[in-house]
């Protein structure tokens with residue numbers, strides 16, 4: 713059985729994680745994309761579980777533990793980026809893996825980054841390495857996606873847009889299917 717753990721970053725009431733004008737919380741975007749991607753991956757015969765919850769900000773170690781206990785094939789955390797707290801020009805897509813990530817995390821992240829950039833036509837900021845808890849504590853290939861900047865007016869509009877959310881979910885699905893295919897699965 714193919715098993716993917718999707719993680720919508722943060723929670724519905726996490727302070728600070730929103731657009732500068734307060735019109736969208738980051739969790740709204742993250743969880744909408746996770747729900748869309750879960751349905752699309754399900755249609756590909758892949759079993760999906762969610763590490764987040766709609767009612768609270770699940771602690772990061774608990775999210776990682778859920779994936780480890782289940783034995784997920786991969787862990788994908790969905791986020792929207794921010795640079796500072798006001799509107800500015802920072803823009804584009806980036807994907808994070810753990811600094812000492814295993815090779816399969818690199819490959820998965822490469823598929824995800826490429827698919828997300830192709831889907832939305834945004835700037836490619838590349839795959840980067842950062843010591844984030846969810847990519848550190850998960851024992852399977854793991855990547856954290858930053859699908860555009862909430863602090864950029866153009867990208868904030870996209871992040872609120874249902875069509876863009878669907879494009880991101882399709883990109884995640886395409887990347888995961890290709891990643892399995894590359895492993896002969």
Ligand SMILES: [Zn+2]
Pocket residue numbers: 721722729738791792793
């Ligand atoms: Zn985030």
